[in-house]
Amino acid sequence: MEDNFRIGIVGGKGKMGSFFAKFFREKGYEVLIKDVDLGPSYEELCKTSKVILLSVPLDGFPQVVSELSPYVREENWVFDICSLKLDPVRIMRRYLKKGEVLATHPLFGPYEKSLKDRIIAYYPVRGKGIKAWFIELFSSAGAKLVYVPPREHDRMMGLIQVMNHFFLVLFGNILAGSKLDLKRIVDLSTPSFEGILQVLRRLAWQDENLYARIQLDNPFGRQFRRLFLRECKRLIKALDYSEDPEQIFKEKFIKAKLIAKELDRLLPRED
Amino acid sequence: MEDNFRIGIVGGKGKMGSFFAKFFREKGYEVLIKDVDLGPSYEELCKTSKVILLSVPLDGFPQVVSELSPYVREENWVFDICSLKLDPVRIMRRYLKKGEVLATHPLFGPYEKSLKDRIIAYYPVRGKGIKAWFIELFSSAGAKLVYVPPREHDRMMGLIQVMNHFFLVLFGNILAGSKLDLKRIVDLSTPSFEGILQVLRRLAWQDENLYARIQLDNPFGRQFRRLFLRECKRLIKALDYSEDPEQIFKEKFIKAKLIAKELDRLLPRED
Numbered sequence: 001m002e003d004n005f006r007i008g009i010v011g012g013k014g015k016m017g018s019f020f021a022k023f024f025r026e027k028g029y030e031v032l033i034k035d036v037d038l039g040p041s042y043e044e045l046c047k048t049s050k051v052i053l054l055s056v057p058l059d060g061f062p063q064v065v066s067e068l069s070p071y072v073r074e075e076n077w078v079f080d081i082c083s084l085k086l087d088p089v090r091i092m093r094r095y096l097k098k099g100e101v102l103a104t105h106p107l108f109g110p111y112e113k114s115l116k117d118r119i120i121a122y123y124p125v126r127g128k129g130i131k132a133w134f135i136e137l138f139s140s141a142g143a144k145l146v147y148v149p150p151r152e153h154d155r156m157m158g159l160i161q162v163m164n165h166f167f168l169v170l171f172g173n174i175l176a177g178s179k180l181d182l183k184r185i186v187d188l189s190t191p192s193f194e195g196i197l198q199v200l201r202r203l204a205w206q207d208e209n210l211y212a213r214i215q216l217d218n219p220f221g222r223q224f225r226r227l228f229l230r231e232c233k234r235l236i237k238a239l240d241y242s243e244d245p246e247q248i249f250k251e252k253f254i255k256a257k258l259i260a261k262e263l264d265r266l267l268p269r270e271d
Numbered sequence: 272m273e274d275n276f277r278i279g280i281v282g283g284k285g286k287m288g289s290f291f292a293k294f295f296r297e298k299g300y301e302v303l304i305k306d307v308d309l310g311p312s313y314e315e316l317c318k319t320s321k322v323i324l325l326s327v328p329l330d331g332f333p334q335v336v337s338e339l340s341p342y343v344r345e346e347n348w349v350f351d352i353c354s355l356k357l358d359p360v361r362i363m364r365r366y367l368k369k370g371e372v373l374a375t376h377p378l379f380g381p382y383e384k385s386l387k388d389r390i391i392a393y394y395p396v397r398g399k400g401i402k403a404w405f406i407e408l409f410s411s412a413g414a415k416l417v418y419v420p421p422r423e424h425d426r427m428m429g430l431i432q433v434m435n436h437f438f439l440v441l442f443g444n445i446l447a448g449s450k451l452d453l454k455r456i457v458d459l460s461t462p463s464f465e466g467i468l469q470v471l472r473r474l475a476w477q478d479e480n481l482y483a484r485i486q487l488d489n490p491f492g493r494q495f496r497r498l499f500l501r502e503c504k505r506l507i508k509a510l511d512y513s514e515d516p517e518q519i520f521k522e523k524f525i526k527a528k529l530i531a532k533e534l535d536r537l538l539p540r541e542d
Contacts, residue, residue: 153459156459170503235440240496249483256471257475
């Protein structure tokens with residue numbers, strides 16, 4: 001490894017920051033942690049680190065980038081891990097006039113045991129060095145690197161994160177509000193329903209601040225929520241207020257089944 | 272095994288009927304198959320079989336039970352595997368005046384590779400022999416037998432089947448209707464979203480007729496669909512039309528997170 005190839009992590013005390021600090025240290029890198037009232041100044045960070053990782057909440061991102069920006073030098077490499085990409089890329093383009101810049105979104109939380117098969121979306125904003133280094137480093141750790149332009153990224157996350165979280169919170173609230181005993185529900189689950197409960201279970205380790213920002217800041221979020229509500233109303237109308245509920249339900253079921261068959265080809269085998 | 276301890280399966284050519292025929296044969300039982308225009312008469316079936324398994328669609332169930340009923344003798348044991356229990360138990364009580372009767376609902380489809388850890392809900396309608404035999408046989412094959420009275424059963428299935436299938440069909444239709452590429456969606460999935468896709472994938476092997484009946488015949492189905500819609504509207508109102516969407520979303524997220532934490536204690540570990 002090059003001399004002075006240190007990694008400076010802004011937000012290094014947070015959950016994702018700690019995850020990456022651990023990862024980089026295990027790979028033999030020296031890591032500098034900066035966080036609120038802790039660690040070096042931005043100036044010092046940029047001088048003593050080659051790579052700057054921006055691991056800060058979405059709502060604090062613009063301020064951090066603008067405060068950091070005067071000290072970023074040509075030889076610095078900067079990457080972010082924000083859950084959205086349109087706005088963060090715009091902000092990095094606006095403020096960071098020097099150095100190489102990479103936008104990334106690790107599609108997993110800080111509680112994953114390994115990077116094996118975990119997906120990281122990336123988009124090179126400027127420079128080839130950081131991109132090559134990042135891809136090589138994380139690929140060799142088992143992650144899957146997927147190139148995604150910012151607009152496509154945010155739109156896909158409207159489905160993959162916004163709509164998914166929306167459903168999970170909705171579903172969790174139905175369970176919380178129902179008079180049904182959760183132990184009994186688990187005891188009487190089908191394999192399908194247990195699969196849904198296993199996904200809901202993952203919320204136990206998730207952060208409400210991050211989930212609120214993802215839900216509210218994704219530029220396509222509202223659109224996907226409305227799509228969800230519209231389809232929900234249509235299905236209820238078909239089942240409870242139509243002339244031939246059985247026929248319409250079967251048509252909709254078969255549509256979903258075709259998607260299921262496509263998924264059966266695309267998804268990795270379970271177990 | 273007793274002499275003449277044959278199992279007669281009404282609907283033995285169907286998917287679940289075939290699943291059970293295979294199971295019983297592997298356990299060393301002789302199996303008689305009866306299906307539409309196939310196999311012995313009800314009279315002969317009742318004479319030559321000890322146990323009668325009713326494996327017929329919900330909408331054909333009343334007719335089958337009433338046609339079978341005159342031939343059921345004191346020494347016969349009858350059990351059904353309907354996805355609902357209130358109506359089927361009522362029908363069996365009304366028509367079957369002789370013999371022992373057990374209501375069951377295997378909470379899995381005919382494509383499961385083994386009975387290990389699969390759940391079977393049961394409710395003894397009359398007699399102790401069939402119940403003891405059934406529990407012993409299926410427990411020793413690895414299944415979990417859960418006693419559930421009919422009303423509780425149908426209510427639980429309003430959540431576990433009706434609401435779950437409703438969501439999966441809704442979600443499949445959103446994917447089918449969106450312009451997003453499914454391969455790309457899979458490539459950019461989070462572990463959470465991949466979990467949902469894995470559940471949706473299971474629809475590929477499911478039967479639209481059964482799913483339509485479960486959706487439409489469950490006496491608590493409409494109630495659960497309306498609950499789903501109501502919670503969906505509430506959440507959208509909070510996120511898109513309230514003064515403080517972040518605060519309300521966080522409250523709802525934390526409610527769901529508490530359920531997730533309870534699930535973390537109740538559910539078996541994944542992997």
